[in-house]
Amino acid sequence: MQKVSLEINGKKVSREIEDHTLLSTLLRDILSLTGTHIGCDTSQCGACVVHVDGKSVKSCTLFAADIHGSKVTTIEGLANNGKMHPMQEAFKKLHGLQCGFCTPGMVMSAVDLLKNNKKPSDQEIRDWLEGNICRCTGYQNIVAAVKEAASKM
Amino acid sequence: MKGFNFHSVKNVKEAKKLASGKSAFLAGGMTTIPAMKLRLASYSDIIDIKNIKDLSGIKVSSKSLKIGATTKHAEVAASKEVKKAISSLAHLADGIGDPQVRNRGTIGGSIANNDPAADYPAACLALNAIIHTSDRKIVSDKFFKGMFETALKKGELIQAVEFQVPDKSCYVKFPNPASRYAIVGVYVAKYKKEVNVAVTGVESAVFRCKKIESALKSNFSSSAIDGVKISSSGFNSDIHASSDYRAHLIKVLAKKAVAGCK
Numbered sequence: 353m354q355k356v357s358l359e360i361n362g363k364k365v366s367r368e369i370e371d372h373t374l375l376s377t378l379l380r381d382i383l384s385l386t387g388t389h390i391g392c393d394t395s396q397c398g399a400c401v402v403h404v405d406g407k408s409v410k411s412c413t414l415f416a417a418d419i420h421g422s423k424v425t426t427i428e429g430l431a432n433n434g435k436m437h438p439m440q441e442a443f444k445k446l447h448g449l450q451c452g453f454c455t456p457g458m459v460m461s462a463v464d465l466l467k468n469n470k471k472p473s474d475q476e477i478r479d480w481l482e483g484n485i486c487r488c489t490g491y492q493n494i495v496a497a498v499k500e501a502a503s504k505m
Numbered sequence: 506m507k508g509f510n511f512h513s514v515k516n517v518k519e520a521k522k523l524a525s526g527k528s529a530f531l532a533g534g535m536t537t538i539p540a541m542k543l544r545l546a547s548y549s550d551i552i553d554i555k556n557i558k559d560l561s562g563i564k565v566s567s568k569s570l571k572i573g574a575t576t577k578h579a580e581v582a583a584s585k586e587v588k589k590a591i592s593s594l595a596h597l598a599d600g601i602g603d604p605q606v607r608n609r610g611t612i613g614g615s616i617a618n619n620d621p622a623a624d625y626p627a628a629c630l631a632l633n634a635i636i637h638t639s640d641r642k643i644v645s646d647k648f649f650k651g652m653f654e655t656a657l658k659k660g661e662l663i664q665a666v667e668f669q670v671p672d673k674s675c676y677v678k679f680p681n682p683a684s685r686y687a688i689v690g691v692y693v694a695k696y697k698k699e700v701n702v703a704v705t706g707v708e709s710a711v712f713r714c715k716k717i718e719s720a721l722k723s724n725f726s727s728s729a730i731d732g733v734k735i736s737s738s739g740f741n742s743d744i745h746a747s748s749d750y751r752a753h754l755i756k757v758l759a760k761k762a763v764a765g766c767k
């Protein structure tokens with residue numbers, strides 16, 4: 353067993369967990385933060401993307417013990433005082449989702465993009481979202497939503 | 506996934522002491538964790554090497570560029586030093602997988618894993634890299650042994666990869682559209698006295714294409730490759746590309762790489 357302490361969405365969390373506990377398992381099964389989705393569970397689809405110390409990573413491919421002491425932000429941590437993050441607003445406004453399964457990962461990944469590239473081109477958005485697979489939308493509205501969010505942030 | 510004991514170590518000595526026939530070092534985990542989930546691999550001990558000081562970072566001199574084993578792909582891709590010394594290497598790192606893979610995956614893990622379609626092994630062969638391990642220095646020509654096989658002994662830890670700065674170089678890959686691994690990747694590097702052409706994605710492990718190298722040695726231009734004959738015998742053949750198509754791609758990509766050399 354490992355004692356793991358993290359700051360998740362601004363709250364300090366400490367748990368005794370089995371050594372092989374994935375971050376996605378800790379979030380979903382232990383802390384009931386089920387906004388982070390598991391699509392493939394083999395590092396391909398990006399539905400599980402969260403931020404660890406400000407960088408987007410696949411939580412299904414990360415041992416929680418590996419990031420002891422880190423700050424984690426999940427989709428639940430984006431809204432501020434009940435007001436959606438501009439990226440979430442843009443996805444809603446421009447229909448950047450249909451079933452919504454890929455959406456938490458898409459949003460977390462796209463938020464990370466805008467940290468380093470304030471005005472990404474369509475191609476840069478598509479390149480950045482390489483690791484996020486959507487089975488519904490055909491990506492057009494996702495790209496449009498990321499552009500819209502960039503113009504608002 | 507089968508259970509294991511997780512160890513986070515602070516120095517190389519500790520890492521080596523814990524290593525056994527049933528352990529694995531953990532760097533980015535981008536290969537190890539999926540393999541463990543699929544039960545292609547299981548270990549009793551996982552030894553996290555990312556907290557070892559001095560294993561991460563980039564050092565440049567006029568002749569060489571040394572990258573610490575736990576340096577992430579994203580760090581190499583964004584590094585001003587790498588872009589200045591060997592821009593093709595920053596470009597290669599920027600083309601690995603996706604941003605989340607690049608935020609975790611490391612150069613040491615990529616080389617130790619030696620996937621037949623990985624990018625960094627091609628860079629090592631083309632750029633005369635020396636692999637610095639906990640025990641010795643290994644030249645790249647002696648490092649990549651076969652499919653997922655290297656010269657590393659059990660418990661031997663890669664500490665850094667030292668590339669020789671070329672006059673000019675370029676890496677071009679034809680990526681698998683899903684994973685971005687190379688269906689074929691060709692790395693061309695020109696030095697004063699030699700031209701190296703490394704090919705990945707095509708055989709069980711990365712190799713140097715001597716035929717194209719000798720054609721380019723006398724005439725360093727794309728057209729010099731036109732007359733070279735590449736036999737597809739022994740090449741990988743799968744749902745992504747037949748062996749003949751891969752043989753064809755080697756020439757196409759090598760020509761693009763020569764034209765793109767800077």
Ligand SMILES: Cc1cc2nc3c(=O)[nH]c(=O)nc-3n(C[C@H](O)[C@H](O)[C@H](O)COP(=O)(O)OP(=O)(O)OC[C@H]3O[C@@H](n4cnc5c(N)ncnc54)[C@H](O)[C@@H]3O)c2cc1C
Pocket residue numbers: 395396529530531532533534535536537538539554574575600601602603606609610611612613614615617618620622623624625657661662663664684685686687
């Ligand atoms: C979706 C996806 C797409 C990818 N696309 C590409 C791609 O386009 N091109 C590409 O080249 N790769 C690709 N990869 C692989 C990626 O580059 C990995 O980062 C790399 O293969 C392994 O590096 P790691 O640091 O994650 O190693 P780990 O998974 O931590 O380790 C891999 C192996 O190396 C050993 N090891 C790690 N570090 C050391 C060390 N310092 N000394 C000795 N042994 C060590 C480990 O014990 C283990 O056996 C992809 C991976 C994924 C999941």
Ligand code: FES
Pocket residue numbers: 389390391392393394395396397398399400401410411412413
């Ligand atoms: S669930 Fe993590 S990448 Fe698909």
Ligand code: FES
Pocket residue numbers: 448449450451452453454455485486487488489
């Ligand atoms: S909205 Fe359904 S998978 Fe993307």
